[in-house]
Amino acid sequence: xxxxxxxxxxxxxxxxWLPSNEAGASSRHLLxxxxxxxxxxxxxxxxxxxGAGKSTLLRAVAGLLPPEAGTVHVDGQPVYRGRxxxxxxxxxxxxxxxxxxxxxxxxxxxxxxxxxxxPYRLDASEESRRIEAxxxxxxxxxxxxxxxxxxxxxxxxxxLATASSIAPNAPWLIMDEPTAGLDAAAIxxxxxxxxxxxxxxxxxxxxxxxxxxPRGGIVIATHHIGPLLRYADSIWMLKNGRLEGIHSxxxxxxxxxxxxxLGVGVPEELRLMEELRKQGxxxxxxxxxxxxxxxxxxxxxxxxxxxxxxxxxxxxxxxxSTAQVGHTIVGxxxxxxxxxxxxxxxxxxxxxxxxxxxxxxxxxGLFVQNSWLGLGVFALLLVLVIRFVHFRIQSLVRTLSPIxxxxxxxxxxxxxxxxxxxxxxxxxxxxxxxxxTTLRGVCEFALAIGVGGLIPATxxxxxxxxxxxxxxxxxxxxxxxxxxxxxxxxxxxRFLPLLRQEVSRFSAIASSRAKVPTKPxxxxxxxxxxxxxxxxxxxxxxxxxxASALEARGLRNFRSRGRKPISSRLNRQSVSVILSGGxxxxxxxxLRFL
Amino acid sequence: MRxxxxxxxxxxxxxxxxxxxxxxxxxxxxxxGEWVAVIGHNGSGKSTLGRVIAGLCDISKxxxxxxxxxxxxxxxxYETSLCVRIVFQSPDTQAVGDTVMExxxxxxxxxxxxxxxxxxxxxxxxxxxxxxxxxxxxxxxxVTDAPTDALDNEIMERAxxxxxxxxxxxxxxxxxxxxxxxxxxxLAIAxxxxxxPDILVLDEVTTMLDDSxxxxxxxxxxxxxxxxxxxxxxxxxLDELWLADAVVVMDEGKVAYQGDPRSxxxxxxxxxxxxxxxxxxxxxxxxxxxxxxxxxxxxxxxCRPLTVAQLMEVIHP
Numbered sequence: 001x002x003x004x005x006x007x008x009x010x011x012x013x014x015x016x017w018l019p020s021n022e023a024g025a026s027s028r029h030l031l032x033x034x035x036x037x038x039x040x041x042x043x044x045x046x047x048x049x050x051g052a053g054k055s056t057l058l059r060a061v062a063g064l065l066p067p068e069a070g071t072v073h074v075d076g077q078p079v080y081r082g083r084x085x086x087x088x089x090x091x092x093x094x095x096x097x098x099x100x101x102x103x104x105x106x107x108x109x110x111x112x113x114x115x116x117x118x119p120y121r122l123d124a125s126e127e128s129r130r131i132e133a134x135x136x137x138x139x140x141x142x143x144x145x146x147x148x149x150x151x152x153x154x155x156x157x158x159x160l161a162t163a164s165s166i167a168p169n170a171p172w173l174i175m176d177e178p179t180a181g182l183d184a185a186a187i188x189x190x191x192x193x194x195x196x197x198x199x200x201x202x203x204x205x206x207x208x209x210x211x212x213x214p215r216g217g218i219v220i221a222t223h224h225i226g227p228l229l230r231y232a233d234s235i236w237m238l239k240n241g242r243l244e245g246i247h248s249x250x251x252x253x254x255x256x257x258x259x260x261x262l263g264v265g266v267p268e269e270l271r272l273m274e275e276l277r278k279q280g281x282x283x284x285x286x287x288x289x290x291x292x293x294x295x296x297x298x299x300x301x302x303x304x305x306x307x308x309x310x311x312x313x314x315x316x317x318x319x320x321s322t323a324q325v326g327h328t329i330v331g332x333x334x335x336x337x338x339x340x341x342x343x344x345x346x347x348x349x350x351x352x353x354x355x356x357x358x359x360x361x362x363x364x365g366l367f368v369q370n371s372w373l374g375l376g377v378f379a380l381l382l383v384l385v386i387r388f389v390h391f392r393i394q395s396l397v398r399t400l401s402p403i404x405x406x407x408x409x410x411x412x413x414x415x416x417x418x419x420x421x422x423x424x425x426x427x428x429x430x431x432x433x434x435x436x437t438t439l440r441g442v443c444e445f446a447l448a449i450g451v452g453g454l455i456p457a458t459x460x461x462x463x464x465x466x467x468x469x470x471x472x473x474x475x476x477x478x479x480x481x482x483x484x485x486x487x488x489x490x491x492x493x494r495f496l497p498l499l500r501q502e503v504s505r506f507s508a509i510a511s512s513r514a515k516v517p518t519k520p521x522x523x524x525x526x527x528x529x530x531x532x533x534x535x536x537x538x539x540x541x542x543x544x545x546x547a548s549a550l551e552a553r554g555l556r557n558f559r560s561r562g563r564k565p566i567s568s569r570l571n572r573q574s575v576s577v578i579l580s581g582g583x584x585x586x587x588x589x590x591l592r593f594l
Numbered sequence: 595m596r597x598x599x600x601x602x603x604x605x606x607x608x609x610x611x612x613x614x615x616x617x618x619x620x621x622x623x624x625x626x627g628e629w630v631a632v633i634g635h636n637g638s639g640k641s642t643l644g645r646v647i648a649g650l651c652d653i654s655k656x657x658x659x660x661x662x663x664x665x666x667x668x669x670x671x672y673e674t675s676l677c678v679r680i681v682f683q684s685p686d687t688q689a690v691g692d693t694v695m696e697x698x699x700x701x702x703x704x705x706x707x708x709x710x711x712x713x714x715x716x717x718x719x720x721x722x723x724x725x726x727x728x729x730x731x732x733x734x735x736x737v738t739d740a741p742t743d744a745l746d747n748e749i750m751e752r753a754x755x756x757x758x759x760x761x762x763x764x765x766x767x768x769x770x771x772x773x774x775x776x777x778x779x780x781l782a783i784a785x786x787x788x789x790x791p792d793i794l795v796l797d798e799v800t801t802m803l804d805d806s807x808x809x810x811x812x813x814x815x816x817x818x819x820x821x822x823x824x825x826x827x828x829x830x831x832l833d834e835l836w837l838a839d840a841v842v843v844m845d846e847g848k849v850a851y852q853g854d855p856r857s858x859x860x861x862x863x864x865x866x867x868x869x870x871x872x873x874x875x876x877x878x879x880x881x882x883x884x885x886x887x888x889x890x891x892x893x894x895x896x897c898r899p900l901t902v903a904q905l906m907e908v909i910h911p
Contacts, residue, residue, distance in 0.1 A: 050775045050804050155636040181683075181801055183635045183830050184878040223804035226833075265805015268833060268881035271902045279909055289881060293888030296909070302892045303910030460692035462700055494690070497771070545687035549782075551650050552680045553690065554673070554789065555702040 001215055003038040003061060003172065007070035010056055010241075030056045031067070032241040040171070041214030043194060045228055046221040048238035049263035054221035055098070055176050057238065061219065062095035062174045064508040065520060074172065083519050090515040091119065092216070094168060096175040100161035102541075103509050104149040105533035109140065109160055112149050115530060116164040119515035130167050137196065138163030139189055150537075155186055162190070164513075166197065171216025173197065179224055187227045194218060194231065225259075226267040230286055237262050253286050352467025354574035355459055358581035362451050365588030366444060374591040375443055381584070382450050389458050400449060407442040414438035456493065465490040487555075491546070495539075502538050506531040595662045597792060597824055598624040598647065598676065603656035605642050605847075616642040618847035619656075624793060629825040631835050631855070633877070634844030640828045643844060644795045647826055648680035649673065679786035680795040685778035685802055688785075694773070695766040698753040698785050749788065756784040760814055776807025780814065787818060794818060795826040800834070812837060832872070833880035835859075836900035843875055850875065856898040859883045 010031040031053045038044050038061075046054045059065040061072055063085030072079040079089040094116075097103060106112040113131045122130065135142060138159040144152070149160055158181075166173065179187050197218065222228055229235075235252060237244040239262055252258055256270040266274075272292060273283050281299045283292060296302060362385070369375050386393055397404075415435025419427045459467065468486035476482045507523040510531035516524050523531055570578070605617040617639050624630060624647075634640045645651035646658075649667040658665050660676045682688060691697030757763045760780040765773065773781065779799055786794060796815065800808040816837065819825050827838060835841055835855045843851040843858075851858065851871055859872050859879050870887075872879050879887075882905045886893060889908075899905040 049806065153637045181636075181798070181830070184832070185635060185876055188878070225805075263804075263806055265808065267805075268902055272882065272885065272905065275902060275906045276909075279906075279911065281909070289884035290888045293885050293890075296885070296889060297892055299909075301909050302889065303908060460696055462691050462696050498686070542687055545682065545684055548645075548650065548680075548682065549688040550690065552648060552682075553700065553702060553785065 001040045001075045001171065003217075003219070004073045005037070005057075005061065005070070006035050006073075008034040008057070008060055008067045008072065009069040010053075010060060010065065010067050029241045031060065034070070034238075034241075034243045036236060036243055036246055038172075038217055038219055039234065040217045041198070042233035043198065043218045043220065043231060044234050044236060045225065045232040046219065046236045046238060047223070047225050047259075047262065047264055050223055051240075052238040052262075053241040054223070054238055056241075057236075058095070058174055058176050058219065058221045059508070062093050062512060063090050063517075064095065064512055084517045087515060087517050090512065090517060091168075092170055093172040093174055093512075094165045094170040095509075095512045096162060096165045096173070096178060097505075097509050098176045098180060099158075100165065101154065101157035102538055103161055103506070103513070103530075103534050104157060105530050107148060108146050109135070109149055109152070110145040112160060113164045113167045116167050116513055120168050130169070134163040134167035135160075137166060137193060155182075158182070158186070159189075162193070166193070173216070173218045175218070175220045177222055177224075178220060179222060179227055184227075191227070191231060223264065225264060229267060239263065249286055254284070350577050351470075351570050351574035352459055352463040353470045354570060354577040354581075355455075355463075356467045356471050357578050358584075359451055359455055361581035361585040363448060365585045366447055366451065368589050368592060369444070370592055371594075372440065373594065374588070375440065375447070377591055378447060378588060381588075382447060386450075386454065389454065400446070400453070403449065404446065407446060411435050411439045411442055461490045461493050464493070494546070495542070498542055499539065502535055502542070506535045506538070509534070596623050596659065597626050597628075597661065598622075599659040599662075600646070601657045601659075603643075603646060603658070604654045605639075605646065605651060606654040615847055617646065617653075620646075620844070620847060620849050622647075622842060622849060622852075624824050624826070626792070626824055627819065627822045628840065629819050629827065629838045630840045630842055631838035632826060632828045632842045632844060633830070633832065633835070634850075635876070638844040639847040640844045641797055642847075644680060644797045644826060644828050647793060648678045648795050649676075650680065676793065677789055677791045678793040678795060679789050679791040680797060681779075681782045681786050681799050683798040683801050685775050685782065688782040689770040689778065690785075692769055693766070694757065694762055694768055694770060694781060695753065697770055697781060698757055698788055699749055700785070701749055701788055752788045752790070753784075756788045759787070759817065760784040761810070774807075776803050776810060779803060779807070779811060783811070783814065787823075791823060793824045793826060795828070797828045798830065801830065832877055833901075835880075836904075845875070855900060859900065860887075860898045 008031050009029060011029055034053075034057060046057060048054050056065065060067050061079070063072075063079050066080050066083045066085070074089050074092045077086070077088055079085055104112055106115055110131055113134050114127065117127055117130055131145075132142065135145060140156060140159055140163060144156070149157060152160060162178070165175075178190060182190065220228060220232075229252065230249060232249050235247045235249065237247065237258065244262065245258075247258060253270060253273065256266050256274050259266050259270070269287075269289075269292070273287070276283055276292070276295065279299075279301070281295055281301065283295045285291075287295070362382075366378050369378060383393075412430070412435065415430045415432060415438070417429050417431050417434075419429075421427055455464065465486045468489070469482055472480070472482045472486070504520065507518075507527075508520060510523065510527040511518045513530060514524070514527040516527060518524055600620065600622045603617050603620045603622075604615065607614045607616060620639065620643055622630075622643070632640050632643060642651060646653060646667060649669075649672045652668055653666075658667065658672075660672070663675070665672050665675055689697045690700050754763070757766055760783060762777060762781055762784060765777065770778065770781065779802070783794075783796070783799070794815075800811055803811065812834070815825060815827070825838075827834065829835075835858070838855055840852060841855050841858045842849055853871075857871065860870055860883075862868055863871050863874050867874065870879070872883075880900070882899055882902045886897075886899050886905055893908060897908060899908065
């Protein structure tokens with residue numbers, strides 16, 4: 001039984017849950033025509049530099065990210081039917097996301113594991129047996145089974161999440177960066193878990209010990225290959241979304257350059273082997289520390305002269321180990337800023353105050369309109385401004401489309417007249433005069449949103465903040481906390497993209513745990529708690545991280561008194577933006593009298 | 595005089611289940627230009643220690659001396675007497691600005707503190723070497739009465755330098771979200787060094803990076819360290835300890851060991867015990883150290899390589 005991936009291609013898109021470092025690259029291929037087979041009974045590593053497409057591949061295989069081209073088959077059955085994964089395929093796979101401890105939501109430790117078992121519809125005794133076995137395998141004391149998962153330590157949470165993923169005993173275990181953030185002891189525990197899983201998997205096939213046919217395998221994506229490498233049976237190498245090759249561990253040990261070409265670091269043991277080979281000391285296979293030491297001793301080349309204490313005693317000897325990799329060396333080779341460039345990069349040309357003023361004029365100019373003609377002229381103006389600032393109108397329309405639908409509906413509703421006839425019959429008619437009044441109001445509103453949409457398109461968040469502070473600065477004299485208000489606004493805007501990313505992340509995890517086939521980014525009501533609780537916790541955590549980051553920048557407390565915003569003089573461009581804003585307003589205002 | 599000296603530091607949090615002690619009497623000394631690596635198992639208090647050093651965390655008990663004078667974290671005095679910057683593990687939540695340049699230049703800690711007379715006096719935490727050598731602990735930051743444009747220029751200049759050092763100058767105009775994880779992490783370090791910190795705390799900054807980006811970060815931090823910045827390097831990876839002058843092992847909120855990396859990997863805890871301190875404390879040494887140990891008597895007792903390159907030096911060509 002295998003997982004077969006054929007011609008898999010995925011492009012970046014904003015609507016699906018992509019790894020954060022891959023999300024930015026919206027136009028390029030995240031996966032490009034990847035074809036290969038994950039063998040059963042094997043531990044397969046998927047490696048590559050960050051952004052190579054490892055996580056994307058795992059999600060596509062696990063049924064969480066439908067590919068644009070190509071297919072994924074588990075045991076001969078397609079994983080996707082249209083844009084939706086099939087339930088049968090989902091049941092075959094346990095997917096463990098990065099930092100799985102963030103997916104916990106149940107009231108008790110036991111409940112957390114039970115949630116993962118629910119789709120398998122086991123009877124009560126089998127269920128309790130599985131829960132106990134999973135907790136034991138995960139190294140969680142049974143005494144904790146009634147505790148709330150949220151009160152566990154970080155390490156325990158991670159183990160619980162892993163335990164709930166292995167409890168269903170699905171043939172395939174698919175894990176994204178399982179060693180990230182783990183200490184050596186925890187990695188060791190994880191490795192023994194894999195060993196146990198593999199042993200039981202080989203038994204689980206047809207029960208014939210002499211000729212086991214394993215049901216599935218383990219697929220792990222990792223950027224930190226050191227601890228896992230020697231336990232892998234096969235290694236998929238990804239680079240820029242393309243599969244560069246599938247190799248065995250002994251291939252990699254024989255030729256560490258495979259890793260160098262991939263742009264991932266070479267683990268210490270491989271570096272040592274390579275160095276020894278360069279010195280003519282032959283080492284082969286997958287040696288451990290003892291075997292390498294034996295080879296070194298056997299060569300008779302260990303020189304007492306070279307061991308003078310002074311060479312090893314300085315606390316920080318210059319170490320060339322980073323240079324051995326032969327790539328990505330940081331240092332003087334980086335392009336360096338010239339003074340002129342530094343000057344030129346000091347912020348945007350137009351002062352944010354001028355931009356605020358311009359948009360304020362535009363908005364007021366909209367609301368003084370009293371005729372369709374005025375609104376038409378304004379819409380034309382808005383289109384011109386949008387063209388001028390190179391803003392993509394499509395993205396605005398896409399964001400606004402639900403609001404526009406709602407507006408259309410309310411226009412219709414306002415024009416509807418329902419009359420009760422004496423004969424108990426209902427008569428429904430549309431009064432266009434009424435509808436028109438509403439329509440005009442709605443259009444005004446839509447245009448105002450259009451202006452509002454331009455603000456974030458033409459200003460960065462910090463510019464908006466600075467502009468607000470500078471324009472409203474005088475209010476701080478009468479006790480208005482201008483700085484706090486403008487910073488809060490900036491932070492809310494900072495959070496929106498993160499929120500979108502987290503929503504799709506947790507909805508994917510929830511659907512993978514509940515084994516409910518859903519389109520990416522959608523959520524079934526039944527899996528709501530398992531997505532919403534982790535989502536809220538994650539947003540709180542993000543908020544805390546972000547607050548820490550701000551504090552670390554030296555933003556500790558707002559000065560309540562005497563804070564004077566720093567104003568600098570407006571340059572010529574800013575003055576012309578302010579003047580044109582004013583003229584525009586006058587022009588718009590005069591439309592009233594036509 | 596020590597740059598920073600901490601003694602018997604306790605950090606206690608209130609939780610629904612009662613008190614949780616994150617630090618229980620931790621002690622640490624930091625010198626100018628020193629590189630201290632902090633290791634410990636998950637939940638041992640490493641990160642809390644880093645936050646206390648950065649002045650971001652209240653302490654329940656204990657004493658902190660900066661240049662020999664007592665100081666309390668989370669106070670103005672702490673901020674002005676010592677410039678500490680901290681960089682965290684997650685590359686995604688540390689950028690404040692939309693573009694790379696904007697993010698590095700956003701330095702509210704350096705900008706805009708009002709003069710009492712209402713003039714546009716601004717304190718730029720330019721740490722002058724004279725101030726630290728005279729031991730005036732509270733005046734390491736000089737207040738400059740500079741015209742605003744000149745100060746903006748100063749920050750822009752420093753930002754440009756920091757970006758050049760971190761290899762991000764070419765992407766300065768790009769939106770932060772288009773950067774790779776390694777670039778984001780270097781951006782966070784760049785933003786921290788614009789402040790010209792005395793101490794830079796790096797809390798597991800390489801965890802989310804692949805090995806080649808990890809080495810980029812090592813190199814840039816070594817550069818800073820050579821320029822005299824004290825580095826507090828919190829990590830899970832023991833193969834990063836060769837970078838450090840001293841290793842601090844945290845265990846249950848206390849400093850369980852403090853010493854140089856070679857003794858940590860090679861010396862037994864006491865004469866009567868076997869095995870190294872590292873093994874006794876439940877850590878797995880890096881591969882080069884493991885091989886050196888297997889070489890046993892073939893190596894002189896004073897020969898204690900920490901890296902592959904150092905180990906290769908014993909091979910006679």
